Amino acid sequence: MNAQKIINNVPLTGLTADSRQVQPGYLFAAIPGTVADGARFIPDAIKAGARAVLAPPSVTQEDVGPDVALFHDSNPRRRLALLAAEFYAPQPETMVAVTGTNGKTSVADFTRQLWQAMKINAASIGTLGIRYAGSDGGSGLTTPDPVDLHRELGAMKAKGIDHVAMEASSHGLDMYRLDGAKFAAAAFTNLTQDHLDYHGSMEIYRAAKLRLFEELLASGGTAVVNSAAAEFDQISNIAAERKQRVIAYGLTNGQIRCIKMDHRTDGFDLELDVMGERFTVDFPIPGTFQVENALCSLGLLIGCGENPKHAVSHLSQLSGVRGRMERVGRLKNGASIYVDYAHTPDALATVLKALRPHVGNRLHAVFGCGGDRDRGKRPLMGAVAAELADMQILTDDNPRTEDPAAIRADVMPACPDALNIGDRAQAIHQAIAGLEPGDVLVIAGKGHEQGQTVGDKILPFDDADVARAAIADLQGGGG
Numbered sequence: 001m002n003a004q005k006i007i008n009n010v011p012l013t014g015l016t017a018d019s020r021q022v023q024p025g026y027l028f029a030a031i032p033g034t035v036a037d038g039a040r041f042i043p044d045a046i047k048a049g050a051r052a053v054l055a056p057p058s059v060t061q062e063d064v065g066p067d068v069a070l071f072h073d074s075n076p077r078r079r080l081a082l083l084a085a086e087f088y089a090p091q092p093e094t095m096v097a098v099t100g101t102n103g104k105t106s107v108a109d110f111t112r113q114l115w116q117a118m119k120i121n122a123a124s125i126g127t128l129g130i131r132y133a134g135s136d137g138g139s140g141l142t143t144p145d146p147v148d149l150h151r152e153l154g155a156m157k158a159k160g161i162d163h164v165a166m167e168a169s170s171h172g173l174d175m176y177r178l179d180g181a182k183f184a185a186a187a188f189t190n191l192t193q194d195h196l197d198y199h200g201s202m203e204i205y206r207a208a209k210l211r212l213f214e215e216l217l218a219s220g221g222t223a224v225v226n227s228a229a230a231e232f233d234q235i236s237n238i239a240a241e242r243k244q245r246v247i248a249y250g251l252t253n254g255q256i257r258c259i260k261m262d263h264r265t266d267g268f269d270l271e272l273d274v275m276g277e278r279f280t281v282d283f284p285i286p287g288t289f290q291v292e293n294a295l296c297s298l299g300l301l302i303g304c305g306e307n308p309k310h311a312v313s314h315l316s317q318l319s320g321v322r323g324r325m326e327r328v329g330r331l332k333n334g335a336s337i338y339v340d341y342a343h344t345p346d347a348l349a350t351v352l353k354a355l356r357p358h359v360g361n362r363l364h365a366v367f368g369c370g371g372d373r374d375r376g377k378r379p380l381m382g383a384v385a386a387e388l389a390d391m392q393i394l395t396d397d398n399p400r401t402e403d404p405a406a407i408r409a410d411v412m413p414a415c416p417d418a419l420n421i422g423d424r425a426q427a428i429h430q431a432i433a434g435l436e437p438g439d440v441l442v443i444a445g446k447g448h449e450q451g452q453t454v455g456d457k458i459l460p461f462d463d464a465d466v467a468r469a470a471i472a473d474l475q476g477g478g479g
C-alpha cells in the first residue's frame with residue numbers, strides 16, 4: 001500500500017501521527033496528545049520527508065516551511081481519521097461496531113462467527129486483535145489507531161472481506177479513532193464503572209460511548225440496544241432524531257429476547273422471540289451474559305438486513321470466546337477451573353453470578369486490579385468478590401508503574417477475608433490446591449492476555465497455561 005494518492009491536491013505516499021514512522025511523501029499529523037504535543041515533532045517529520053502536515057491552526061506555514069503543504073483543522077485527530085479513510089478507501093461494505101463497558105469482544109467475536117457460519121467472508125477487530133479466516137489475532141489496542149484501522153480495512157476489502165464487526169472502546173471514540181468508518185449498525189451493551197482515570201466522570205465516559213450513535217452511525221442505520229441498559233431511552237431518542245432504526249434486545253425484554261432459558265452444564269436450551277417469531281435454540285456456551293451478548297450479535301446481523309430465521313439457525317454453531325468464562329481444566333475430584341477477563345466490578349459480579357449455578361460446593365475467585373488504571377474500581381471489585389465468592393485470593397494483575405502491594409492495599413479493606421498473594425502464579429497454584437469436590441474456581445482479569453506488565457516490561461504470563469501446569473503438578477496429568 002505504498003502507492004501515491006492525491007489528497008487535497010497533494011500527492012501522498014502515506015499518513016501517520018508519529019514522526020518516527022514518517023517516510024518520504026507522507027502526511028504527518030501533529031496531534032496535541034495526552035502526554036506530548038505532536039507539533040513538537042514537526043521538524044523531525046519534515047526531516048524524514050513529510051510532504052504535508054496536518055495541525056491545529058496555531059501551527060503556521062512558517063513553522064513548516066514553504067515546501068510543505070499545511071492542512072489546518074481544529075480537530076486534527078478526527079481529520080486524520082477522515083483522511084486515512086480516504087487514503088485507504090474502499091472499506092468493506094458491511095461494517096458494525098459495538099460499544100459498552102463489558103461484552104464488546106464477545107459480541108464482535110460472535111458476530112464474526114455467525115457471519116462465517118453463514119459462509120460470509122468476515123472479520124472482527126478488537127481486544128483479541130484482527131481475526132478472519134487465516135488470521136487469528138495479534139495484540140494491540142481494542143480500537144486501533146485510525147491509520148492502522150483504515151489500512152487494515154482497505155487490506156481486508158482487497159482480500160474479499162466485506163463484513164467486519166469491530167469494538168468501539170471509549171478511548172477510541174473519544175480520540176476519533178473510528179471516524180470515517182461507515183457502519184450499517186451499532187450496538188450498546190451496558191455502561192458501568194471503568195476508565196475514570198481517563199474520562200474523569202461517568203457522564204463524560206457515557207458521552208464518549210454515545211458518540212457512536214450521535215456522530216458515527218449514519219441516518220438509516222440500526223441501533224441495537226440492550227433493553228436493560230439505563231441508557232436505553234437516551235439512545236432511542238438519539239436514534240429517533242437521527243432517523244435510525246432501533247432494535248432492542250435483552251434477556252427478558254426487547255424485539256430479540258429469551259422466553260425460556262434452561263441451564264445445561266455447558267450451555268442452555270433456549271426459547272427465543274426474535275422479531276416476533278419463536279425459535280428453540282441449542283446454545284452451546286455457558287454464562288447467561290454470553291446469551292445476552294449473542295442476542296446483541298443477532299440484532300447486529302438483522303440490522304444489516306439478515307433474515308432472522310437464517311441468523312438464529314446458526315447460534316448452535318457458536319464457540320466460546322477465548323478467555324471469557326473459558327473452562328481450562330477439571331480436577332479428578334470434579335472441581336472446575338475457569339479463566340475470565342473480568343476487570344471491572346460489573347464484569348466480576350456477572351461472571352461470579354454466571355458460575356454460581358455450576359457450583360456444588362464453594363466458589364473461589366483469584367482476582368486483582370490493574371495499575372495505572374481507574375483506582376475507584378479497586379474497592380468495588382474487592383466488595384464484589386467478598387459478596388459473591390466464597391473464597392477470595394487477591395493477586396497482581398498488570399501493576400504497570402504502580403507498587404503492586406499498594407494496589408492490593410486499595411482492595412483489601414473491601415474483602416478482609418481474602419488471601420493476599422502478590423505472585424500470580426503462586427496465587428493460582430494455591431487456589432487450585434485448595435479445590436474440593438463440587439468447587440469452582442474463576443481466575444479473573446487477564447483472560448486471553450499473554451503477559452504480566454510490571455513497570456515497562458511485559459513478562460510472559462498466561463493464566464490458562466499456569467492453571468494447567470498447577471493441575472498437572474497436583475495430580476500428575478492435565479484436567
Ligand SMILES: CC(=O)N[C@H]1[C@@H](OP(=O)(O)OP(=O)(O)OC[C@H]2O[C@@H](n3ccc(=O)[nH]c3=O)[C@H](O)[C@@H]2O)O[C@H](CO)[C@@H](O)[C@@H]1O[C@H](C)C(=O)N[C@@H](C)C(=O)N[C@H](CCC(=O)O)C(=O)O
Pocket residue numbers: 017018019020031032033034035036037038041140141142143144145169170171172
Ligand atoms: C491515553 C491513550 O489512549 N493514548 C493513546 C494515544 O496517545 P496520544 O495521542 O495521547 O499520544 P501522546 O503520547 O500524547 O503523543 C502525542 C503525539 O505525538 C506523537 N509523537 C510522539 C513522540 C515522538 O517522538 N514523535 C511523535 O510524533 C505521537 O505519535 C502522538 O501522535 O494514541 C497513541 C497512538 O495511537 C496510543 O498508543 C496511546 O495509547 C496508550 C498507550 C494506551 O495505552 N491506550 C489505552 C488506555 C487504550 O486506548 N485503551 C482502549 C480500550 C480499553 C478498554 O476498552 O478496556 C483501547 O481501545 O485499546
Ligand SMILES: Nc1ncnc2c1ncn2[C@@H]1O[C@H](COP(=O)(O)OP(=O)(O)OP(=O)(O)O)[C@@H](O)[C@H]1O
Pocket residue numbers: 100101102103104105106107127142167189190289290292293323324325340341342343346347348350351447
Ligand atoms: N454483557 C455483559 N454484561 C456484563 N459483563 C459481561 C458481559 N459480557 C462479558 N462480561 C464480562 O466482561 C468480561 C470481558 O468481556 P469482553 O471481553 O467481551 O468485554 P469488552 O467490553 O470487550 O472488554 P474490554 O473493555 O476489555 O475490551 C468477561 O470476561 C465477563 O466477565
Ligand SMILES: N[C@H](CCC[C@H](N)C(=O)O)C(=O)O
Pocket residue numbers: 142343369370371373397398445446449
Ligand atoms: N483494556 C483494558 C484491559 C484491562 C485488563 C486488565 N488485565 C488490567 O490490566 O487491568 C485496560 O487497558 O484497561
Ligand SMILES: [Mg+2]
Pocket residue numbers: 104105106126127128142167
Ligand atoms: Mg474488548
